[in-house]
Each structure stands twice: as C-alpha cells, then as structure tokens.
Amino acid sequence: MGYGFSRDDVAYLGSAAGSAALAETDRLTLTPATLLRDLESLRREFGDRSAALVETVRLRRRAGVKLVDAGEWLFTDDALQQATPTAVARQRALRLAGRTVHDVTCSIGAELVELAQVCPSVIGSDLDPVRLDIAAHNLRVATGAHSEGVREAVRNVVLAKADALVPCSTAEVIIADPARRADGRRTHDPAKLQPPLPDLLAAYSGRDLAVKCAPGLDFDRLDWSGEIEVVSLDGAVREACLWSAGLTEPGVTRRATVLSSSGPAWSMTDADPDDIGERGPGEWIIDPDGAVVRAGLVRHYAAKHGLWQLDPRIAYLTGDTVPEGVRGFRILHRMDYKEKPLRAELHRRDCGPLEILTRGVDIDPDALRTRIKPRGSQPHTLIITRIGRTPTVFLCATP
Structure with a gap:
C-alpha cells in the first residue's frame, strides 16, 4: 500500500528544509539489503520525517520510467x-x-x-x-x-x-x-x-x-x-x-x-480504408502494434501498408515488405503444428535460442520450449497460429 502521506508531510517535503532532506536521502542506496541501516541513519537526523523521505525518494526513482522531468515531484504509491x-x-x-x-x-x-x-x-x-x-x-x-x-x-x-x-x-x-x-x-x-x-x-x-x-x-x-x-x-x-x-x-x-x-x-481510425485481398503467406509476418490490434484496426493497418492477413480472424499480417519502424519476421519454413516433425526441423536447422509467439492457439510457449529442447546455436523465432482450423507453425529468422 505504501506510506500514508499527510498534508503536513507534503508541506514539509515541499519546503526548503524538506528539499534539502530529500537530497540527503537520495544519496543513500535504499535497496532491500540496506534499507534498515539507511532508515536508522535518517532517523538520527530527521526523526519522524524519515519514512516520508524514504518513500518519496523511492517513488521518484520509479517515476522516471513514465514521467519526464519529474525529479522534484511528490507522489503517493497508488497515485504514481x-x-x-x-x-x-x-x-x-x-x-x-x-x-x-x-x-x-x-x-x-x-x-x-x-x-x-x-x-x-x-x-x-x-x-x-x-x-x-x-x-x-x-x-x-x-x-x-x-x-x-x-x-x-x-x-x-x-x-x-x-x-x-x-x-x-x-x-x-x-x-x-x-x-x-x-x-x-x-x-x-x-x-x-x-x-x-x-x-x-x-x-x-x-x-x-x-x-x-x-x-x-x-x-x-x-x-x-x-x-x-x-x-x-x-x-x-x-x-x-x-x-x-x-x-x-x-x-x-x-x-x-x-x-x-x-x-x-x-x-489511424476506422474511417480509413480497410479493403485487403486474400492471398497466401508473403515473405514476412508482421505483428501489428498492440494499439492497432486492441482498437480493431488490423485490416485498416494492412490496407495502409499493402499487407494482408494470414487468416481473417487472426491479427498476424503478412506481406513482401515490412513497414518502416516495425518488427518483421522473415519466413523460412511453414508446417502444420506437430511437435515431432517440428523438433526434427529445428534440429536440422541448428536452432538454438528460440522466441515463440502464439495467437489463436492454446499453446504455452515456455512449456513447448521445454518439450522440444532446441539445442543448436542459431537464434530463430517460431510463430504459431491458426489458418482456418489448422494450427500452423512458421519458422522465421529472428529480427
């Protein structure tokens, strides 16, 4: 739940004295291994203010991931x-x-x-x-x-x-x-x-x-x-x-x-064109940005970039080029999803580090990786999806 700040805490932390105390606190590591020792040191100098000082410094360190120029801001844990x-x-x-x-x-x-x-x-x-x-x-x-x-x-x-x-x-x-x-x-x-x-x-x-x-x-x-x-x-x-x-x-x-x-x-919006053709897989597979998928604009995105869908009900797209700034997976091999032939193909290609992406199939990537045991030296990406009713594997070069 985090420390429960009071209005008095906020007034102190925003004052010149509080700012100086926060600067002192920020010099400490405040890691789990040092926290008790750091708190003892702070209590000797700042007494009951120590908990508010520590919480504020720790929240400021976390805030840098999402907030720009917020190094002097104040927070609560829930609010951050x-x-x-x-x-x-x-x-x-x-x-x-x-x-x-x-x-x-x-x-x-x-x-x-x-x-x-x-x-x-x-x-x-x-x-x-x-x-x-x-x-x-x-x-x-x-x-x-x-x-x-x-x-x-x-x-x-x-x-x-x-x-x-x-x-x-x-x-x-x-x-x-x-x-x-x-x-x-x-x-x-x-x-x-x-x-x-x-x-x-x-x-x-x-x-x-x-x-x-x-x-x-x-x-x-x-x-x-x-x-x-x-x-x-x-x-x-x-x-x-x-x-x-x-x-x-x-x-x-x-x-x-x-x-x-x-x-x-x-x-892009649903007012943009969404007319795309139906073709077999192209040279590349493209996984659209999650905002496009969640907004239901996969077809609109495909139409804009000259792509088409692997399957009308699946968000993976395919094409012969990759839109600028987007991660694409070049298809090396396609096969029905069967673990024994898949394991043999991975061995034949010396597949080692293996990224596994799934959509439209009930497959746990970590469990599958454990079962097929890729032991080679060449990194690859497996994209497992459904085309029609058939679970299908695309073995791709890792970008």
Whole structure:
C-alpha cells in the first residue's frame, strides 16, 4: 500500500528544509539489503520525517520510467501507479488545445501539467486533500513557480476539492480517470471503477468528455456513441480513452495512436480504408502494434501498408515488405503444428535460442520450449497460429 502521506508531510517535503532532506536521502542506496541501516541513519537526523523521505525518494526513482522531468515531484504509491505517462498526457492535451478543461479526478496533477501548456484555463479537482496539495506542488515545480504554500493558483490552473460525480464547473471539456481497483484488485468492470464509469457518464451527459480507461476494459459493455482511442507507448499498450462525439471527427468510433519516445507519433481510425485481398503467406509476418490490434484496426493497418492477413480472424499480417519502424519476421519454413516433425526441423536447422509467439492457439510457449529442447546455436523465432482450423507453425529468422 505504501506510506500514508499527510498534508503536513507534503508541506514539509515541499519546503526548503524538506528539499534539502530529500537530497540527503537520495544519496543513500535504499535497496532491500540496506534499507534498515539507511532508515536508522535518517532517523538520527530527521526523526519522524524519515519514512516520508524514504518513500518519496523511492517513488521518484520509479517515476522516471513514465514521467519526464519529474525529479522534484511528490507522489503517493497508488497515485504514481495510475499516473498517465508524460507522452500520453501530452498527446491528449494537444487534442484539447485552446479549450477550457476540468480534470475532475486530477490526483497528483500529471495531466494538469500538460494541459496547462496548451489550454487557456484548467481546473483540477479531487476528493483527496493530500493529492490536491501534491498536485499544487507538482504544478509549481513543473511551471517554475517555486513559492511555498498549497492550493496556490499556478498560472492558468485552479485546484479545488470536489466530488467527480457532482458537476461544479462550466469548463468546455471534462476529463476523468477513474481508479481501476475494486476491493484491492484491478478490475475491468466499468461499474466497479471509482467513480463507476456509468455514473460518471451519466453525470456529464451532453457535455464534451474524455475518460481515461484501462485498455482491457470490455468496450462492448459500454453504450458509447463517441470514439474509443487505444494508445501505446514504445510498443506497450498503455490506455484507452473515451472521447465524446463533440471531440472527435465525424464517423470515427475507433482510433489507434502509437507513440514513441524516440520517433514521431502516428494514428489511424476506422474511417480509413480497410479493403485487403486474400492471398497466401508473403515473405514476412508482421505483428501489428498492440494499439492497432486492441482498437480493431488490423485490416485498416494492412490496407495502409499493402499487407494482408494470414487468416481473417487472426491479427498476424503478412506481406513482401515490412513497414518502416516495425518488427518483421522473415519466413523460412511453414508446417502444420506437430511437435515431432517440428523438433526434427529445428534440429536440422541448428536452432538454438528460440522466441515463440502464439495467437489463436492454446499453446504455452515456455512449456513447448521445454518439450522440444532446441539445442543448436542459431537464434530463430517460431510463430504459431491458426489458418482456418489448422494450427500452423512458421519458422522465421529472428529480427
């Protein structure tokens, strides 16, 4: 659960004395092997503040994976877990540029920081006063306003304590990020989110709304007439976002947005063409980005890049070229899935390190690797899928 921060903790950590104490704490390793010794050392100097100092430094070290320039931010463990990665928050903010926005579940302010850069007026509200204090600190740090004190208005952002299910502003757009845990467990049931998604949608019926959701949410259980955008970052699907009809293009109900820390972003929608031919396997197999698959835009992606499907019900694509920046697997051999002939073929090709990818078949890659015992020296990739009703193996060169 992590350390339970108080408002007094936040005020101290955001002060000059707290900043100096955090710098001292950050010099310690704080690993499981040294934690007790490090805590004893800190208690001698900082007393009861030690636990808050240690937790903050450890959270800051974790935060660097998802948040840019957050080295001086404050967090709670739960809030950091749910915080939107900077690249994703920035992409969403750009879609809302120029509008007035109210984030009704603002938590520690990860979305507010990005919205403040492009929106003329931003409101952040939450029921948790500790998180609001943390958001005020993080906004000051991110915007260069270093004066102390909580709930201070930073440039164009106002913070307020408010219930997300009780509309309290006239902002043009409402943003919400319901918590995805119920009874201590992660949930994909819209009615068990906090606040419950159906209640949230009802509370802001008729208003422009953007709701961040887990990508595993069962979208078919939602009566949603707007757009569902699935977003990936560096190859990992990070979230889905529900956009009301007033915030999307006419006719668009699905969008895949692919972000990269080292390259340009791109997106596609179900308004794009999806006409593809039916042919046998080409020279390459391509596994589309997870955002494309989760958004149901595999055919659209194939049409854009001159590819086609191995099977109409399977997300693997094939073609004679590989789209730029995408990992492709060059087919060396194709066979029906039978373990004895497969083992012989692997031995004949001196296959050693073996990556096994599956889709549409009930096969455990680790268990299969143990059974077939590849002992050669040449790395290969096995792609096992279903073509029609036939489990099929493609032996591929490892990219």
